[in-house]
Amino acid sequence: MDLSKKRFKSDFINGLMAKRAKSVKEASAWDLYATLGSIVRGYLSKNWVDTNTAYSRIGTKQVYYFSMEFLTGKLLEKHLINLDIIEVCKDGLGELGIDLDEILHVEKDQGLGNGGLGRLAACFLDSMAAIGIPGHGCGIRYKRGFFEQEIVDGYQVERPEKWLAEENIWEIKKPDKSVEVRFWGDVRASSKSGSMEFIHENYEPIIAVPYDTPVVGHTNSTVNTLRLWSAEPARKDFDFSLFNKGNYLKAMEYNYLVESISEMLYPNDSHPEGKLLRLKQEYFLVSAGIQSIVRTFKKNKRPIEEFDEYVSIHINDTHPSLAIPELMRILMDEEGLGWDQAWKITTNTISYTNHTIMAEALEKWPIDMFKSLLPRIYMIVYEINERFCANVWKKYNGDWDRIARMAIIANGYVKMAYLSIVGSHSVNGVARLHTELLEKQELRDFAQFYPNRFNNKTNGITHRRWLLQSNKGLSNLISESIGTEWIKHPRKLRKLEKHIDDSAFLDRLYEIKHQNKIRLANHIKDIYSIDVDPNSIFDIQAKRLHEYKRQLLNVLNIMHIYNKLIENPNMDMTPRTFIFGAKAAPGYDMAKNIIKLINTVADRVNNDIRVRGKLKVVFLENYRVSLSQIMIPAANVSEQISTATKEASGTGNMKFMMNGAITLATLDGANIEIHESVGDENIVLFGLEKDDVLEYYNNGRYIPLDIYNSDVRIKRVVDQLTNGFLGVGNEEFAGIRYALTRDNEPYFILKDFDSYVQAQKRISVLYEDKCKWQKMSLVNIARSGKFSSDETIRRYAADIWNVKPINR
Numbered sequence: 001m002d003l004s005k006k007r008f009k010s011d012f013i014n015g016l017m018a019k020r021a022k023s024v025k026e027a028s029a030w031d032l033y034a035t036l037g038s039i040v041r042g043y044l045s046k047n048w049v050d051t052n053t054a055y056s057r058i059g060t061k062q063v064y065y066f067s068m069e070f071l072t073g074k075l076l077e078k079h080l081i082n083l084d085i086i087e088v089c090k091d092g093l094g095e096l097g098i099d100l101d102e103i104l105h106v107e108k109d110q111g112l113g114n115g116g117l118g119r120l121a122a123c124f125l126d127s128m129a130a131i132g133i134p135g136h137g138c139g140i141r142y143k144r145g146f147f148e149q150e151i152v153d154g155y156q157v158e159r160p161e162k163w164l165a166e167e168n169i170w171e172i173k174k175p176d177k178s179v180e181v182r183f184w185g186d187v188r189a190s191s192k193s194g195s196m197e198f199i200h201e202n203y204e205p206i207i208a209v210p211y212d213t214p215v216v217g218h219t220n221s222t223v224n225t226l227r228l229w230s231a232e233p234a235r236k237d238f239d240f241s242l243f244n245k246g247n248y249l250k251a252m253e254y255n256y257l258v259e260s261i262s263e264m265l266y267p268n269d270s271h272p273e274g275k276l277l278r279l280k281q282e283y284f285l286v287s288a289g290i291q292s293i294v295r296t297f298k299k300n301k302r303p304i305e306e307f308d309e310y311v312s313i314h315i316n317d318t319h320p321s322l323a324i325p326e327l328m329r330i331l332m333d334e335e336g337l338g339w340d341q342a343w344k345i346t347t348n349t350i351s352y353t354n355h356t357i358m359a360e361a362l363e364k365w366p367i368d369m370f371k372s373l374l375p376r377i378y379m380i381v382y383e384i385n386e387r388f389c390a391n392v393w394k395k396y397n398g399d400w401d402r403i404a405r406m407a408i409i410a411n412g413y414v415k416m417a418y419l420s421i422v423g424s425h426s427v428n429g430v431a432r433l434h435t436e437l438l439e440k441q442e443l444r445d446f447a448q449f450y451p452n453r454f455n456n457k458t459n460g461i462t463h464r465r466w467l468l469q470s471n472k473g474l475s476n477l478i479s480e481s482i483g484t485e486w487i488k489h490p491r492k493l494r495k496l497e498k499h500i501d502d503s504a505f506l507d508r509l510y511e512i513k514h515q516n517k518i519r520l521a522n523h524i525k526d527i528y529s530i531d532v533d534p535n536s537i538f539d540i541q542a543k544r545l546h547e548y549k550r551q552l553l554n555v556l557n558i559m560h561i562y563n564k565l566i567e568n569p570n571m572d573m574t575p576r577t578f579i580f581g582a583k584a585a586p587g588y589d590m591a592k593n594i595i596k597l598i599n600t601v602a603d604r605v606n607n608d609i610r611v612r613g614k615l616k617v618v619f620l621e622n623y624r625v626s627l628s629q630i631m632i633p634a635a636n637v638s639e640q641i642s643t644a645t646k647e648a649s650g651t652g653n654m655k656f657m658m659n660g661a662i663t664l665a666t667l668d669g670a671n672i673e674i675h676e677s678v679g680d681e682n683i684v685l686f687g688l689e690k691d692d693v694l695e696y697y698n699n700g701r702y703i704p705l706d707i708y709n710s711d712v713r714i715k716r717v718v719d720q721l722t723n724g725f726l727g728v729g730n731e732e733f734a735g736i737r738y739a740l741t742r743d744n745e746p747y748f749i750l751k752d753f754d755s756y757v758q759a760q761k762r763i764s765v766l767y768e769d770k771c772k773w774q775k776m777s778l779v780n781i782a783r784s785g786k787f788s789s790d791e792t793i794r795r796y797a798a799d800i801w802n803v804k805p806i807n808r
């Protein structure tokens, strides 16, 4: 937008006066932030309104991306960049004696997600707005986002997160757009004018109130909407009537139960909670979201039969899969359509992304719980299952086993992945290998039954947040060298390869990385008083703590390096700093124990003068989007070391690549596609591959103790877990030791140990050759454009949603 410095300064001073009644001198950092935020919101509001008006005038198809998580991070700087006013604001504030960075610092992360799945949703919203897709987010406004992690005595301690403690300047509450969501009760069937009617009675009503947050497109005047729903008690008089009857406790209880629905985000990643409250949250989201979509659709006076021509609903994993029976319910019970027509519209409208093949991560609900909480929805799911099983029977007459395997309702459970496949027109995996495993293994029956339904959409990341915003040094160098076209067309990053033999350019790349390492080193020094050397290799593993992601393999190698150094203090070694960031689910004991191990090893290593200057280990607390924006640009090595077949895609891997880190990887998830893009010379691979892993799972016997007994390095580190070497009780890590050495240990940590150690040695050798390393780094940056979520979204739009970008 056009904004002069003069106008900005006067807007700012007036805003500060009007909103906070303060002068610049008196204002706190929060005052300044809230003022700048409200001015920026004012600037973008016209485009927001215009975007909505244009969408309804053109009557174009709208995409609604349903997700239980949106891991958005901070918004102010993103908005300044996308409105193209960051320089003006920075200068203007500077003239008022205010440092923009200090204002940006006080904003809290909007952390309404656990990890990759929630961050993907945020990247997708950014890309939809950037390329002009009429696409909106639909989620829950959790009062408490993902918990804050503190490390106390090496252990993870969880503290409640309070992002709403101060006002959220980006959201707008829209009470007039509230809808009612109904739980419990009974369903009565009655026959009216020849057709069946289902009446839901004795239900518990809850009001869903939407809060809208703008999703600003990059310099294109598009502003889409992220709509988050909050639960409020129905009928303001409800508590009073109970009060009058002296039923104070009951009234309070009702309010408490209602508000609990949007109180908190379940802190699990790739593992469903299975609690009643979670099921309530899931239905709350889809019922509120779909009612509001139907209402918006009907405002345009189109017949409901055309719904699927104007609406696409995408479900991010199975958490919003009740969208299928909920849309059926509305089309039949409220709009009066028959089953077949409602079914056609529903399946045409809905599409589904699968995020995992790990059996333990697939959602299923006990029938009893489901049926009593959602009686009408259960009836519909029951009917969907009946009809589906009959169709399977038609095709595979007599194949009882197959029907038993494929049934949506079986063995006392409702299986949400199967419901999602049956009730949608598209099922996609999130990386090539993942989709292949879905089609050939986990969901083979379904892929055979619906041969055209399955497709791949490899994940992506928004290069605007992960490069333009978080690595300004590198972005500036890129723009200086190849122009700014890459910001709209990230594939143009490829042009950087013309500098492959340009040593001056490679030196500048080195210098930028070095500055980013200094920035991270300062952060570490400030918070933990630990000195890390920016000249050492920064080797970073930042992601959720999960056994399959194998942070444990990383630590065992650190222990091994430490052992070698103690044995031979004069050993020649490229100095390394191993840096971790990871939250464990609060109920995941093994993951928490691994955090304690990392911190214990860090303590031991960092306080041993024998290894000083060679080895450091740092665990950064409270990994989140804003922290990753400091970590990722500083990485030399990107640890992507999951057990092959386990990581559906990964997106952290893409962020590191885009910032010039060299990937140290197994051939898993999108690592495979990264490898294909950069070639053998520009990535370091190790470990079992998918066929080896599957072979073990199907036929093999993996006996880790054989490896333990035959490899002295491994025996030594495994023994050190329980022999007092680490200065903790022998029981502390006994569970880890047991898990590592049990038969058929499913993550193959000891099996991949040697291969990993060799790969790490290759990394050290490569890093010693500075010129070669910088070339590798350059190729990684140059070829990362392919992994921009702009590209991913274009493929969703064309292949799944059938929508086109709008140029406004």
Ligand SMILES: *Cc1c(COP(=O)(O)O)cnc(C)c1O
Pocket: 114, 115, 116, 119, 542, 543, 544, 623, 624, 625, 628, 649, 650, 651, 652, 653, 655
């Ligand atoms: C990108 C991202 C993730 C996902 O990382 P993976 O390595 O793909 O698991 C998790 N958390 C945050 C904060 C992220 O930004």
